[in-house]
Amino acid sequence: MFTKLGATTLAGLLAATLLAVSPAPASAYLPEDGAIFNNPWGGFPAKERLLTKIASTIDAAVPGSTIRIAAYSNDRKDITDSLIAAHRRGVHVQVLLNGNWTSRQTTRMQHVLGDNPEKKHFLRICKRSCRGETGNLHSKFFLFTNIGTARHVVMFGSVNLTGFGAKTQWNDLYTSTNRRVLHNRLREVFSSMKHDRVRKNPFINTAVGDYDITVYPRYQNTQANDPVLNRLKRVRCKGDVGAAGVGGRTMIRINMYGWNGERGVYLAKKVADLSRHGCNIKVLESDAGGRVVQIMARNGVLIKSPDFDRNNNGKVDMFTHTKYWMVGGLYGKASAGWHVWTGSQNWSDRAMRGDELTVHIPRRGVFWNYRQNFRKIWRKHSRWIADTRPDEQPATSTATRTRGSTLDGL
Structure with missing residues (x-):
């Protein structure tokens, strides 16, 4: 009787030990x-x-x-x-x-x-x-x-x-x-x-609860009906921005990998226009066309790049691949709020022809998460690329913008 009880107890102890050291179930x-x-x-x-x-x-x-x-x-x-x-x-x-x-x-x-x-x-x-x-x-x-x-x-x-x-x-x-x-x-x-x-x-653009999803391609995209441009047009720079804005102005932060072509230019012109009207705007970019950068820089937009050539071989090997932007302040007819758009689409002509997804998330907590990410890159992992810094000359780089295009996407 004693032997049988001991065996049972030992088996139980072994099972408990295995359970304790085994990984948690997937569920x-x-x-x-x-x-x-x-x-x-x-x-x-x-x-x-x-x-x-x-x-x-x-x-x-x-x-x-x-x-x-x-x-x-x-x-x-x-x-x-x-x-x-x-x-x-x-x-x-x-x-x-x-x-x-x-x-x-x-x-x-x-x-x-x-x-x-x-x-x-x-x-x-x-x-x-x-x-x-x-x-x-x-x-x-x-x-x-x-x-x-x-x-x-x-x-x-x-x-x-x-x-x-x-x-x-x-x-x-x-x-x-x-x-x-x-x-x-x-x-x-x-x-x-x-x-x-x-x-x-x-092409699909539809509200799903408090999200708004946009699915491409879009065959007949023009400057007049471009979804991103129409969103930028809804931004108001001055008014009661409350805690959503900065310095009493609506805040815009853009972290964009590809920003080029005809579409890139007209989107840059609208961002520049919002800067002239008083919006507080900062941009991180890694593949923006020269004209895109020039248009914004001439109109007070602060622009930096996370591009770096860490091994000094003349090629960029660190860059941003995100495609998100944020508005903190006045958007549309609503009072001050927090808005994030993120997904796969770059601000380029080419991006209108492929399968792409962009999602609008109008949530304060999400906004602050993206803002913290933007701030981290801006402060610690980026360099000035245009003469928009108030007190210093911009940093320069001779690195070629080559990033292994077969792997990193558009």
């Missing part, structure tokens, strides 16, 4: 709502922060649930391993990628998932933009139906699934959980993308 993971940012100047965890969150969410997907990913590029072994493992435990994994470059990891994943979009699992590579006549699949959004502790998880931002992006680019990732309508609206967009067919009317 215990809950991705936090809101915005996060990587830091390419930091250590490994800071560089990998966005990709770690995506991988952790994939690992938490419940068997029988569905993961849908639309991204520009992938070369990550960890992400690929997580998606294959999810597929093997019964998660429906569906991935869309752009066709400009296919990595070994993408080929390996497609070998497992297949490429038939009629099935519950596939990896399909779009030949151009998935819903457009030309352009690229440039969206970056991630949808999860069920990860155990949360349903209808949505992630979007500027992040690509590449090591290059983690090590050299500033990026953002915004997460929303338990928002069925937002999830299902983007699921519909994904479903219209997966067959890689030209859609007659692919």
